[in-house]
Amino acid sequence: MLTPDRIVSTTCPYCGVGCNLRLHVKDDFIYSVTTPFDAVVNKGNLCVKGRFGYDFIYHPDRVTEPLIRKTHQRPGERTQAFDRDAWRTVSWDEALDYVADRLVEIYQRDGARAMAVYCCAKATNEENYLLQKLFRALFRTNNVDHCTRLCHAGSVVALQMALGTSAMSNTAAEVVKSDCFIVTGSNTTENHPIIALQMKDAVRKHGAKLIVIDPRRLELCDFATLWLPLKPGTNVPVFTAMAHVIVKEGLVNRAFIEARTEGYAEFVRSLDDFTPEVAEAISGVDRNLIVEAARLYATARNGAIYWGMGISQFSNGTASALGLIHLALLTGHIGREGTGLNPLRGQNNVQGASDAGAMPFHFPGYMPVDDEEAAVQWERVWNVEPGGLDRARGLTTTEILSNVRPGGVRALYIMGENPMMTEPNLNVTRHHMEDLEFLVAQDLFINESGAYADVILPAASWAEKDGTFTNTDRRVQRVRQAIAPRGQTRPDWTIICDLAQRIELRLGRPASAGWSYAHPQEVMQEMASVVEEFRGITYERIDKVGLQYPVFDASHPGTPYLFADTFPSGRARFFPLEYVPVAEEADEEYPFILTTGRLLEHWHGGTMTRHSQLDALYPAPLVEMHEIDAARCAVKTGDAVRVSSRRGTVVLRVKVSPKATPGVVFIPMHFVEAAANLLTIDALDPQAKIPEYKACAVNIQIASEDDLVAPEAVQERGRY
């Protein structure tokens, strides 16, 4: 057995569960990862990514020096460059001076609306706080967003409308206190594996009843009392028919509705159209299953709802989430242990990046940008003259790219995101990227988006820096440096502060003390000085165990579940819903519905996991099909097929899968050699602006082996 030089306690960089990791380090090298049995979130368990997926930090493709593109790229002429010969290695001073010069030049010429930034749900709270501060305080723009827009935006808008706040209401581990819980639009086993373990415990050891509502036959169906296999995009009629049953059969919690909600009478009138029969006709789910599910959830002592992307990633995503919220409000299954409305947050720090203000409508702490009092408070803290901060809402992630044009967005700064893999309809996204005047990518690798950049700023990974992440149940946890940053890489927060000082100088603003922090701890203190919910969070208090915000003062113990007595909006609100179908239905020409999503072993655009030993576990993309559909296309497992939508084409192999339902095929989003987002549609939810990743129409044709491409070939071609 190797004796480690040190064992460093930190938080997993992958998903929102936020498992504790112990990194075993010898000679500045991480050689093993463990976790203790008493770790509060994960109790000795880790999934394959947390245990084995850290080795991307040592991959030879990692960028370890600042790079500037050799050729000057004009708008419309931008190309992808993965080949290092296309880049010049430069010093940090040269790189940061160049970035500051170009950003300031564009800002002084075209103003605040030309500037935009993508923050990063992989980076720390402190780093996201600083990056939004830079763009708000120095470039006076609210064009600040991040991948939350592509993720739970529909849930966030719905929860804000109905309850006045948007985070998960309860702690995931409380599922063992539920006697009935619904899991819908969440492939929890693969995407929140440790929470899935707790869900299985709830069923097996605590006798809870599980209802799965999902078009695919997920692993959790093996544990479920009921599985409702609905057609993609038909959440609203299914959930609203459940509400119909609950009201009609008198299973509502009258006392709760009267004391804590509004809009009930009008909502009840709107239910007439949503009978189980109507829902069956639209969704394909047997009406009896809908009735049974409604009864099971409504008559539980403690009922809980967990959901994921199968709710929010639709052009009717906000309505879908409202449909779930109504179920909790009708039954009063909220405000107690083992109940609640629980959108499972995806990235390790998407909750934290949102809290820290990486969003176009909100300052840190969800203080609205158009609220005068909020703006004044931040002006004071950020050394901005009165009236200096922009009071208008900024552009969202999806709108930032679609507004790239003369007179619109000209400069984009991306810290750790990969739109050229993760935004919908990549053949259009590509043109927006090409049309930028200036692009900076701050990342661990040159990913598919960074390949378009003028400058690459090499960032230190989570194992090479200090800070905090906030997990899905609002727990703020420490991230600790275990090893020295590789090569010249630097933690994001130091890059941002260094750049901000150079920008201040060029803007002719007096150099302020606002950008010199000795440690991320001071950044957290600055944020907590304004945001009440964080006021009681200090690095000292979260040294061993994280705290769940709100933490109002130094002695406040944190908040495992919300809404015990009241909602932030006072009363919670019902909203009568309409059913709006998905933008593109299957037809003769495109007879299958494509749904996209994730695999246990991989992460989004693959930048981290495909540079890890995890890649060997699932090395190539597969399209999952039901056996009936495979027979219809005359293909079997292993055959190459061409999958096409109205927007693009990919070639990959077939996997006939017991998870698939007839008529619906599944392609994971992780593989550049068959990028699922070449096919997806860019229809947006009108309120949340989230794209419809979960349904578009495709056709499937037999392809030849020669049509399959390797990931390296895609990069060499510079196109996909």
Ligand SMILES: Nc1nc2c(c(=O)[nH]1)N[C@H]1C(S)=C(S)[C@@H](COP(=O)(O)OP(=O)(O)OC[C@H]3O[C@@H](n4cnc5c(=O)[nH]c(N)nc54)[C@H](O)[C@@H]3O)O[C@H]1N2
């Ligand atoms: N291994 C791994 N884990 C991850 C990630 C990763 O990339 N890899 N990403 C993280 C992130 S950022 C996120 S947001 C989460 C996402 O976690 P999930 O929400 O579990 O993600 P998806 O794989 O997109 O699965 C969505 C589910 O919705 C179902 N679905 C599709 N259409 C409908 C519908 O109309 N109605 C209903 N009710 N369900 C539908 C799909 O069948 C699927 O089971 O995962 C996080 N965890």
Ligand SMILES: Nc1nc2c(c(=O)[nH]1)N[C@H]1C(S)=C(S)[C@@H](COP(=O)(O)OP(=O)(O)OC[C@H]3O[C@@H](n4cnc5c(=O)[nH]c(N)nc54)[C@H](O)[C@@H]3O)O[C@H]1N2
């Ligand atoms: N078809 C389809 N598309 C989808 C989805 C879907 O279900 N289907 N889901 C959507 C969802 S829910 C999400 S959340 C988005 C995710 O979309 P993105 O956020 O664009 O995807 P990631 O691949 O997670 O990008 C993270 C990047 O951060 C870098 N990185 C990691 N750690 C650090 C760090 O500490 N500092 C810096 N600077 N960089 C770092 C990684 O190398 C990587 O390049 O994708 C969306 N796109």
Ligand code: SF4
């Ligand atoms: S469940 Fe999520 S946080 Fe836990 S080890 Fe796996 S990826 Fe990391």
Ligand SMILES: [Mo]
């Ligand atoms: Mo996400």
